Amino acid sequence: MPSPIEGQARPIRLADIAKAAGVSHGTASNVFSRPEVVRQEVRERVKAVAEAMGYAGPDPKGRLLRAGKVNAIGVGTTEPLSYFFEDPFARVMMAGISEACDATGAGIALVSAANQEKLAWNIQSALVDGFILFCIEGGSRLVDLTRERKLPFVALELGFHDETISAIGVDNIAGGRLAARHLAELGHRRFAVLSLTLGEVRTGFVTPEMVRSAVYTGTRDRLAGYFEELSRFGVDTTKIPIFETENEENSTRAGLEAIFAGGERPTAILAMSDRMALIAIEWLTARGLKVPQDVSIVGFDGVPDGALCDPPLTTIAQPITEIGRRAAHMILDFDGTVRRETMGVELVVRASTGPAPKT
Amino acid sequence: MPSPIEGQARPIRLADIAKAAGVSHGTASNVFSRPEVVRQEVRERVKAVAEAMGYAGPDPKGRLLRAGKVNAIGVGTTEPLSYFFEDPFARVMMAGISEACDATGAGIALVSAANQEKLAWNIQSALVDGFILFCIEGGSRLVDLTRERKLPFVALELGFHDETISAIGVDNIAGGRLAARHLAELGHRRFAVLSLTLGEVRTGFVTPEMVRSAVYTGTRDRLAGYFEELSRFGVDTTKIPIFETENEENSTRAGLEAIFAGGERPTAILAMSDRMALIAIEWLTARGLKVPQDVSIVGFDGVPDGALCDPPLTTIAQPITEIGRRAAHMILDFDGTVRRETMGVELVVRASTGPAPKT
DNA sequence: CATTTTCATTGGATCGATTCAAATTTTGCT
DNA sequence: AGCAAAATTTGAATCGATCCAATGAAAATG
Numbered sequence: 001m002p003s004p005i006e007g008q009a010r011p012i013r014l015a016d017i018a019k020a021a022g023v024s025h026g027t028a029s030n031v032f033s034r035p036e037v038v039r040q041e042v043r044e045r046v047k048a049v050a051e052a053m054g055y056a057g058p059d060p061k062g063r064l065l066r067a068g069k070v071n072a073i074g075v076g077t078t079e080p081l082s083y084f085f086e087d088p089f090a091r092v093m094m095a096g097i098s099e100a101c102d103a104t105g106a107g108i109a110l111v112s113a114a115n116q117e118k119l120a121w122n123i124q125s126a127l128v129d130g131f132i133l134f135c136i137e138g139g140s141r142l143v144d145l146t147r148e149r150k151l152p153f154v155a156l157e158l159g160f161h162d163e164t165i166s167a168i169g170v171d172n173i174a175g176g177r178l179a180a181r182h183l184a185e186l187g188h189r190r191f192a193v194l195s196l197t198l199g200e201v202r203t204g205f206v207t208p209e210m211v212r213s214a215v216y217t218g219t220r221d222r223l224a225g226y227f228e229e230l231s232r233f234g235v236d237t238t239k240i241p242i243f244e245t246e247n248e249e250n251s252t253r254a255g256l257e258a259i260f261a262g263g264e265r266p267t268a269i270l271a272m273s274d275r276m277a278l279i280a281i282e283w284l285t286a287r288g289l290k291v292p293q294d295v296s297i298v299g300f301d302g303v304p305d306g307a308l309c310d311p312p313l314t315t316i317a318q319p320i321t322e323i324g325r326r327a328a329h330m331i332l333d334f335d336g337t338v339r340r341e342t343m344g345v346e347l348v349v350r351a352s353t354g355p356a357p358k359t
Numbered sequence: 360m361p362s363p364i365e366g367q368a369r370p371i372r373l374a375d376i377a378k379a380a381g382v383s384h385g386t387a388s389n390v391f392s393r394p395e396v397v398r399q400e401v402r403e404r405v406k407a408v409a410e411a412m413g414y415a416g417p418d419p420k421g422r423l424l425r426a427g428k429v430n431a432i433g434v435g436t437t438e439p440l441s442y443f444f445e446d447p448f449a450r451v452m453m454a455g456i457s458e459a460c461d462a463t464g465a466g467i468a469l470v471s472a473a474n475q476e477k478l479a480w481n482i483q484s485a486l487v488d489g490f491i492l493f494c495i496e497g498g499s500r501l502v503d504l505t506r507e508r509k510l511p512f513v514a515l516e517l518g519f520h521d522e523t524i525s526a527i528g529v530d531n532i533a534g535g536r537l538a539a540r541h542l543a544e545l546g547h548r549r550f551a552v553l554s555l556t557l558g559e560v561r562t563g564f565v566t567p568e569m570v571r572s573a574v575y576t577g578t579r580d581r582l583a584g585y586f587e588e589l590s591r592f593g594v595d596t597t598k599i600p601i602f603e604t605e606n607e608e609n610s611t612r613a614g615l616e617a618i619f620a621g622g623e624r625p626t627a628i629l630a631m632s633d634r635m636a637l638i639a640i641e642w643l644t645a646r647g648l649k650v651p652q653d654v655s656i657v658g659f660d661g662v663p664d665g666a667l668c669d670p671p672l673t674t675i676a677q678p679i680t681e682i683g684r685r686a687a688h689m690i691l692d693f694d695g696t697v698r699r700e701t702m703g704v705e706l707v708v709r710a711s712t713g714p715a716p717k718t
Numbered sequence: 719c720a721t722t723t724t725c726a727t728t729g730g731a732t733c734g735a736t737t738c739a740a741a742t743t744t745t746g747c748t
Numbered sequence: 749a750g751c752a753a754a755a756t757t758t759g760a761a762t763c764g765a766t767c768c769a770a771t772g773a774a775a776a777t778g
Contacts, residue, residue: 024759054509068420080458082457127420
């Protein structure tokens, strides 16, 4: 007798149905994929046989090989998979990607890996038509791996000097300037920067030397924007402490400790991500420093959380959803060309910035 | 002439490499998938040829057919894809699923569709080893479609009388009782219920008749839990208004309008989801009613947002992450058996509930 | 030197479908 | 009935790999 759990006796194939129904593979195939070309009587007979034999329908694995197209786009990162559901920036981006995929009926495959080997394998074996890459830390390795697949792909953040790959990002220099100008106009003259990674993952204060050799041009550009603008206001930018974090709690806190340990405390913090800015607000508040009365903070990204925290965060907003949408369309409507798009950013003034304290 | 963008001249196959390198396709295959069995000299030659010809590596499409296993689990819903990144409940669940997938190196494929036909096609053609189904509205159709695939699948929420499908859910009756007892003990006697869907999607007040014929036993059980417990406190449950919503803003607001339009206003609201509870808090506050001084609210789910809102939400917490983890493992370690797991729930008292107002 | 082991390589079979030119059957018309 | 046109059906080829039994070559053993 068949075992209680059906399915371990090798699954039924289309060929089995064809034989049982006394038709050719071709006809059997047509019954499922182009029913209109087969005579009704035959169609019904084949369907009945399929039903009776417990056929699961044409196996997508087989179809795929023939058809060539998966109809899914892969989204890759070196972070764990939960990043997609927990990080506010990633979530908004994914919402944009989802929108485009929903509209065309494409699926989304999330690809990630804790360790390097698995990452390689996962990228190499992902069943997708193209990739969208979240280039955070480890981004260049991710890009190299993906390039191997010879599938279309887009890097989010144009943080690469490599002009041969498609990418969508924002005007980081303009964003940096906007943030800096806002603070300078409020009278601030003593600053500190919470920076994203410049190259290899590390943590700590950054020297001008390191800035020059930065791998991530995105980080470098934001910094350049900050400094260009501050120079105009007569600020000596060489004195500004820059602390590189891993854009998470521990290293950001460490950075704040280090920055506020010095004698000349800043009255304004330029954070390269809302995430860090939010952590900074919390840290400062817990330390008894008022935001913005004692210290002003400007973030970068424009994630929804920034509007909800206390005080609401002044930030440089990226059109995150739109970037996601466009990235997805680049893959979905891939035409073989390399595209590099730079989106504009916007200063959103909320309550985390105020006039410099008079001292 | 070859176009400027490489790749449209039919991609290179393993067989091409084999021929060019003068080895059999068997050996060529081994070079990539079991390099240790081929002599170093040969291995290097083949790799060099592959490199020179711009071979992208063994195509997963081909490998898949042979190997049979995709190494990815599909997560299905009838909501749009963005649901996974925006809904707080779904996000926590996905985090649990992600954790399990990360640990085993599996990928996640998100499957959804706006319209019915696409849903069918997407489920039918998803390249996955099994499915986890978010059974919100339209759940039964989703289950039927998935069953056709004859792949392992798990329904989240045991909201189905059908005992032949694997499912993980919570003890809804116990949850209902916990919520009701908490409020009753605070002295409340006038209640209203914001309910999830009972069957077909609709909105409006619910009759006892409809409750009896509910398709979603999850909804029915929560209701049963509420009422059983309230009866013990001498509350006439037949007088309690039950408003069925679509678990989103508009219908929940409509429900509140309807409930508070009546003469006898409730002093306590039993919401079957934190989402509705949160909307209710906002609605009441905007109306000048104080939570919990005028109206107490208990949610259901235990999403993180509930702890952050004002006032923080008292709720029945499900072990959401754990449910996600287990669901993923059911697919990943599928052993052919049907499993139905019921998880416990917990009353989390925060500030949205307080003593009944003395009238 | 003959014989057994070990190591590499080969090439055919297979995974499960779709496609398409050719063959066959039906239908339509005179 | 006779014949062209239309509608169905067939079966071989293809998609791109992996697997494995058989074969051949080289190394180890008696």
